[in-house]
Amino acid sequence: DSTMDTRSWTLSPWARQGIVNKILDTLKRHMPFTSPEGMEELKKVALRFEEKVYTTAANQTEYLRKISLKMLSLRGWSQGSAVNPCA
Numbered sequence: 001d002s003t004m005d006t007r008s009w010t011l012s013p014w015a016r017q018g019i020v021n022k023i024l025d026t027l028k029r030h031m032p033f034t035s036p037e038g039m040e041e042l043k044k045v046a047l048r049f050e051e052k053v054y055t056t057a058a059n060q061t062e063y064l065r066k067i068s069l070k071m072l073s074l075r076g077w078s079q080g081s082a083v084n085p086c087a
Helices: 013-030 036-056 060-078
Strands: none
Touching: 013 036, 013 060, 036 060
């Protein structure tokens, strides 16, 4: 079936959850929410972002690179500086 996942690499669920937690920590530092609803939304954002990167990355190096670049660009954005992750 052509719709099956043909990824040649995988990460364990606990490793992926660790990455999601790090993404969430970064989001909380740069976009603080105090309400429970805001925290739930940040969790959803972190999960969706990780899932998107995981399903599109060709390998673990690309997966980690894409996440790292996004987290660095978020840090720059929150500090008010223009960061171009493509540069």
